[in-house]
Each structure stands twice: as structure tokens, then as C-alpha cells.
Amino acid sequence: MAQPPALDLSRTALFLDLDGTLAAIEPTPDAVGPQPRRNWMLHELSRQLHGRLAVLSGRSIDDIDRILGETVRSLAGVHGLERRTPQGERVDLKPHPDLPAVAGMLQSFAAGQSGLLLEPKERSLALHYRGHPPAEAACLEIAHRLGAAYGLTVQEGRMVVELRTPGPDKGDALQVFMNDPVFVGATPVMVGDDLTDEDAFTAAETLGGFGVLVGDPRPTAARYRLDDPKAVLAWLEESIA
Ligand SMILES: O=P(O)(O)OC[C@H]1O[C@H](O[C@H]2O[C@H](CO)[C@@H](O)[C@H](O)[C@H]2O)[C@H](O)[C@@H](O)[C@@H]1O
Numbered sequence: 256m257a258q259p260p261a262l263d264l265s266r267t268a269l270f271l272d273l274d275g276t277l278a279a280i281e282p283t284p285d286a287v288g289p290q291p292r293r294n295w296m297l298h299e300l301s302r303q304l305h306g307r308l309a310v311l312s313g314r315s316i317d318d319i320d321r322i323l324g325e326t327v328r329s330l331a332g333v334h335g336l337e338r339r340t341p342q343g344e345r346v347d348l349k350p351h352p353d354l355p356a357v358a359g360m361l362q363s364f365a366a367g368q369s370g371l372l373l374e375p376k377e378r379s380l381a382l383h384y385r386g387h388p389p390a391e392a393a394c395l396e397i398a399h400r401l402g403a404a405y406g407l408t409v410q411e412g413r414m415v416v417e418l419r420t421p422g423p424d425k426g427d428a429l430q431v432f433m434n435d436p437v438f439v440g441a442t443p444v445m446v447g448d449d450l451t452d453e454d455a456f457t458a459a460e461t462l463g464g465f466g467v468l469v470g471d472p473r474p475t476a477a478r479y480r481l482d483d484p485k486a487v488l489a490w491l492e493e494s495i496a
Contacts, residue, residue, distance in 0.1 A: 426454030
């Protein structure tokens with residue numbers, strides 16, 4: 256897959272994933288923090304795009320703001336279950352009522368094996384096994400079993416499996432942003448690394464734009480590819496006049 260062309264900021268609507276795209280993967284979620292160079296670049300990109308910039312992440316909106324220093328107004332958090340509009344309004348899906356009970360079960364499971372980490376989000380539960388990869392099969396088994404029992408959506412990611420409140424995905428979030436007056440008529444470009452980004456690659460392509468996969472080649476709906484977050488930052492910086 257080829258490298259993406261330089262962005263034409265006068266007509267682009269830019270959608271960026273966070274972990275594995277804007278930030279390198281770290282051993283735990285909390286190890287990712289603010290970076291002055293990245294935050295300056297996002298601030299400048301947003302200005303030159305006249306606000307046509309959104310971050311679409313699996314993290315909660317509060318966590319995205321912690322990492323990006325509130326440089327980006329338009330956000331989709333928890334893979335699309337939370338949203339902040341270009342006008343700054345929050346549109347959040349009601350959390351599934353059984354999430355606290357399921358969190359208790361997953362916490363007991365995680366406490367039984369060292370290296371497992373449960374990251375509770377208001378609308379989703381992320382069970383991380385990066386600290387103990389051999390536990391992958393057991394983590395997937397319990398996630399699929401509890402997901403089926405309680406009607407939660409199972410979302411697999413990089414050394415993580417999530418149980419989500421059923422609802423919109425990143426592709427839906429991209430489409431909603433593209434209908435907003437701030438974004439409408441522009442060419443959507445989605446940059447991401449994970450399986451959850453595939454919905455947004457497809458949505459960008461459907462709306463006349465394209466996706467950029469970050470990381471090793473794999474079957475994907477993205478048209479172009481960049482090696483890693485360093486290459487993403489360099490490509491974005493080149494686009495800033
Ligand atoms: O959609 P994203 O912005 O890529 O968020 C996806 C998940 O990212 C975080 O987990 C991942 O990154 C961690 C820090 O590098 C890493 O330790 C973990 O193994 C990865 O799965 C975040 O913690 C999750 O809530 C997001 O859903």
C-alpha cells in the first residue's frame with residue numbers, strides 16, 4: 256500500500272484515531288499523556304482546517320481531553336458512544352444498566368491473574384491483557400460469554416477486549432460529523448490503526464474520501480498506509496503551511 260498524498264487542508268475533513276495513531280502504544284492506558292509537540296500540531300491543524308478536525312477514539316472523552324489538552328473540540332469517545340459536537344455540546348448514549356454488575360465479574364476475573372487490567376469506562380469495560388498475553392484466550396472467552404448473557408457488544412482491539420453498550424461505531428460518528436455545517440462538503444480522511452477504525456475507513460471511502468492504515472499491512476478498507484505514529488505526525492506536520 257502506498258503512502259498517502261499530502262493533505263489539501265482547504266478541502267479536507269480530518270478524522271484521527273488516538274492510541275496507535277497519534278500516540279505510540281504503551282504498557283498501560285495511563286502511561287499515555289500530553290505531548291507539547293502533538294498538542295501544538297493539533298491546535299494548528301484545527302485552525303487551518305477551520306475546525307474540520309475530529310478525534311475518534313475508544314477512550315472516554317474526559318481521557319481524550321486529558322491526553323490532548325483540549326486542543327480538539329469535535330470528539331467521538333468510547334468508539335462513538337460519546338460525542339462532542341463542533342459547537343461543544345455533549346451527545347452521549349445511556350450506559351447499559353448491567354455494566355456495573357459485569358464490571359464486578361470482570362474485576363474478580365482480572366484479579367485472579369497477574370498482568371490483567373480492567374479499565375472501566377462509563378459506557379464500556381476494557382479488559383487489557385498486554386501485561387499477560389497468554390491470557391488472551393481466557394479473556395476472549397469470558398468477554399464473549401458475558402457479552403452474550405447481558406446483551407453487550409464485544410469489541411476486540413490491540414491486546415484488549417471490550418464489552419460495550421450497544422450503539423454507534425466510529426463509522427457512524429464520522430457520518431454524523433460530516434452532516435454538521437462545519438464539516439459538510441469536505442473530503443473525509445480517516446487515519447487509524449485498529450479494527451474499530453475499519454468502520455470509519457469504510458465511511459470515509461463511501462463519502463468520497465479515504466482511509467489511512469497505521470502499522471503493518473493487513474486486510475483493510477483503508478487506501479493508504481503509514482508505518483507508525485511517528486510517520487503520522489511527520490505527515491501531518493508536512494501539511495501545515
Ligand atoms: O480508538 P483508540 O484511540 O485507538 O483507543 C483504543 C483503546 O486504546 C487504549 O488501549 C490501547 O492503548 C493502551 C495505551 O497504549 C495499551 O496499553 C492497550 O494495550 C491498547 O489496547 C485504551 O486504554 C482503550 O480504552 C481504548 O479503547
